[in-house]
Amino acid sequence: MALPVPFVLIQLVVSVAAILLVTLLAVKLGLGGDVRLQGEDEARELAALSVSGFEARELVLDRAGIGALLRDGQGRVLLLRRHGTQFAARLLDSHAFARLDRNFLTIGTGEKSFGQVTLDLGDQAQVWAASLRRLGGA
Secondary structure (H helix, E strand, C coil), rough: CCCHHHHHHEEEEEECCCCCCCHHHHHHHHHCCCCCCHHHHHHHHHHHHCCCCCEEEEEEECCCCEEEEEECCCEEEEEEEEECCCEEEECCCCCCCCCCCCEEEEECCCCCCCCCCEEEEEHHHHHHHHHHHHHHCC
């Protein structure tokens, strides 16, 4: 038995309204945004919040803003990368998970849950890849 036309129309209107309401709620909560680093100051702040006492002296940002490498006065290197709608940070203790390909430096920590990230560092990629070798091997 077919449903009456007014019932189908009401069902359609309610469905569309529910979809719009969920979309509006997601926008208001900031869900699903394209999170990018806005500059060096933000990278420094995130690094300091992630590792107590970390004060970046040198840093390089990925051209797309998806990550950064930072070095403090003690020579520690911190990898900052986008992880969902947040940024995650890890101190690097080895260059075993680093691979250079022209302007791109792929870096991992060996930690499966953190994964790896490929950063477009431009002409700084080679400089940072060379400096990571000082961290030691696997």
